[in-house]
Amino acid sequence: xxxxxxxxxxxxxxxxxxxxxxxxxxxxxxxxxxxxxxxxxxxxxxxxxxxxxxxxxxxxxxxxxxxxxxxxxxxxxxxxxxxxxxxxxxxxxxxxxxxxxxxxxxxxxxxxxx
Amino acid sequence: xxxxxxxxxxxxxxxxxxxxxxxxxxxxxxxxxxxxxxxxxxxxxxxxxxxxxxxxxxxxxxxxxxxxxxxxxxxxxxxxxxxxxxxxxxxxxxxxxxxxxxxxxxxxxxxxxxxxxxxxxxxxxxxxxxxxxxxxxxxxxxxxxxxxxxxxxxxxxxxxxxxxxxxxxxxxxxxxxxxxxxxxxxxxxxxxxxxxxxxxxxxxxxxxxxxxxxxxxxxxxxxxxxxxxxxxxxxxxxxxxxxxxxxxxxxxxxxxxxxxxxxxxxxxxxxxxxxxxxxxxxxxxxxxxxxxxxxxxxxxxxxxxxxxxxxxxxxxxxxxxxxxxxxxxxxxxxxxxxxxxxxxxxxxxxxxxxxxxxxxxxxxxxxxxxxxxxxxxxxxxxxxxxxxxxxxxxxxxxxxxxxxxxxxxxxxxxxxxxx
Numbered sequence: 173x174x175x176x177x178x179x180x181x182x183x184x185x186x187x188x189x190x191x192x193x194x195x196x197x198x199x200x201x202x203x204x205x206x207x208x209x210x211x212x213x214x215x216x217x218x219x220x221x222x223x224x225x226x227x228x229x230x231x232x233x234x235x236x237x238x239x240x241x242x243x244x245x246x247x248x249x250x251x252x253x254x255x256x257x258x259x260x261x262x263x264x265x266x267x268x269x270x271x272x273x274x275x276x277x278x279x280x281x282x283x284x285x286x
Numbered sequence: 287x288x289x290x291x292x293x294x295x296x297x298x299x300x301x302x303x304x305x306x307x308x309x310x311x312x313x314x315x316x317x318x319x320x321x322x323x324x325x326x327x328x329x330x331x332x333x334x335x336x337x338x339x340x341x342x343x344x345x346x347x348x349x350x351x352x353x354x355x356x357x358x359x360x361x362x363x364x365x366x367x368x369x370x371x372x373x374x375x376x377x378x379x380x381x382x383x384x385x386x387x388x389x390x391x392x393x394x395x396x397x398x399x400x401x402x403x404x405x406x407x408x409x410x411x412x413x414x415x416x417x418x419x420x421x422x423x424x425x426x427x428x429x430x431x432x433x434x435x436x437x438x439x440x441x442x443x444x445x446x447x448x449x450x451x452x453x454x455x456x457x458x459x460x461x462x463x464x465x466x467x468x469x470x471x472x473x474x475x476x477x478x479x480x481x482x483x484x485x486x487x488x489x490x491x492x493x494x495x496x497x498x499x500x501x502x503x504x505x506x507x508x509x510x511x512x513x514x515x516x517x518x519x520x521x522x523x524x525x526x527x528x529x530x531x532x533x534x535x536x537x538x539x540x541x542x543x544x545x546x547x548x549x550x551x552x553x554x555x556x557x558x559x560x561x562x563x564x565x566x567x568x569x570x571x572x573x574x575x576x577x578x579x580x581x582x583x584x585x586x587x588x589x590x591x592x593x594x595x596x597x598x599x600x601x602x603x604x605x606x607x608x609x610x611x612x613x614x615x616x617x618x619x620x621x622x623x624x625x626x627x628x629x630x631x632x633x634x635x636x637x638x639x640x641x642x643x644x645x646x647x648x649x650x651x652x653x654x655x656x657x658x659x660x661x662x663x664x665x666x667x668x669x670x671x672x673x674x675x676x677x678x679x680x681x682x683x684x685x686x687x688x689x690x691x692x693x694x695x696x697x698x699x700x701x702x703x704x705x
């Protein structure tokens with residue numbers, strides 16, 4: 173790439189405070205959301221089988237809107253019993269604290285319709 | 287006029303005390319992400335950026351109008367499934383998620399100007415970005431010799447290649463030989479070649495009397511699910527399948543079907559060569575394939591940002607974190623990447639403890655399947671994703687339940703990535 177474009181690109185970086193100025197003028201933050209809810213990213217790793225936002229498209233169980241304590245206890249039990257099915261292995265991927273975050277996040281999601 | 291130039295003008299106006307109309311100013315503030323590659327990694331990152339990011343513009347660039355999943359593709363090769371079963375379009379990403387989809391060939395990246403140039407039809411478009419995500423899958427390094435991927439298909443990128451191999455298999459006659467070659471690890475989908483060997487062996491056993499499969503593996507042994515595939519090779523398929531480890535291809539003649547390997551010369555009637563892999567060409571051309579082998583991109587596994595270009599993320603098969611290369615893993619990494627990009631736009635640091643996982647189901651016979659799973663936790667001491675060994679296992683045996691779960695898994699991962 174030509175050098176002039178390179179310097180143009182670099183030269184823009186110090187202008188960052190203007191982004192904040194523009195955002196302020198727009199009356200909205202520079203992007204939409206604040207800190208993501210804890211547990212959301214971890215719980216998204218269930219979605220490949222249990223569906224986006226915990227709503228399965230078929231076959232596997234939908235896990236959105238389950239009671240946090242029930243789900244946490246199930247996951248903990250899976251992670252501790254003799255591994256037989258794929259969930260027993262998947263549950264072992266997480267610490268108990270992470271399993272609790274997953275259960276608590278999924279509990280906040282609207283339950284899937286049957 | 288590029289967004290950047292517009293921005294400079296607007297910034298100057300703002301600094302001079304000019305009032306800005308709200309919609310225009312709001313538009314200026316929208317961060318823009320461009321994603322290259324509409325496979326599992328690219329589709330998932332585009333979807334989740336919109337799902338979680340709200341006010342983010344996302345453009346997904348792919349040369350094709352739809353994606354053919356490698357998942358289930360071995361069953362298309364045997365004729366058990368139609369190709370339509372693995373064809374995944376981008377319509378839902380467009381209409382339900384608000385992703386802009388551009389069909390074109392991504393040509394070059396200018397990391398300084400932060401622009402991607404795309405060949406669209408006979409013209410070129412330049413897409414400015416705040417963040418670029420490259421998820422182009424793999425490129426193949428052609429073997430030495432007279433190699434022609436039409437005469438000796440790989441079928442390791444699904445689509446027309448899958449149909450070529452299906453037709454070649456279908457046309458086999460009694461007593462002919464099907465050769466499958468497996469490249470050195472790492473390659474896309476560790477259990478995949480062994481799954482294919484089983485699918486083809488099962489097909490030949492039922493349909494082509496006296497026909498055989500010869501598996502030439504450049505590795506020293508079975509790379510995934512050694513129990514299930516080893517049992518199948520030595521058990522139900524022992525009369526139709528021969529497995530030859532440590533057989534690296536030295537030269538190929540696609541016209542004659544002759545392969546010279548470190549274990550001798552072999553001739554096949556159908557020759558299915560899966561060549562060695564490396565990162566997608568755009569990753570290499572942008573100078574991001576910077577691991578010691580020069581084949582894969584070194585990235586920060588908290589964000590999948592390239593260590594060479596922090597505004598460019600590389601995920602899926604092209605990244606070099608040592609995690610397995612698979613559609614499920616690409617989907618998993620894409621969520622970590624999407625979360626990190628959104629946090630960055632909000633001036634926040636990435637999640638310090640991401641978990642990724644891979645699960646897959648492999649048909650062993652026409653009515654049974656096994657599974658394999660592995661998960662990875664971030665290790666802050668080494669700044670790498672470390673496999674959680676307690677989470678790593680294969681099924682104790684192939685079962686018909688496994689076969690049913692395989693289709694359920696496929697339906698859900700297809701929808702989680704593309705719908």
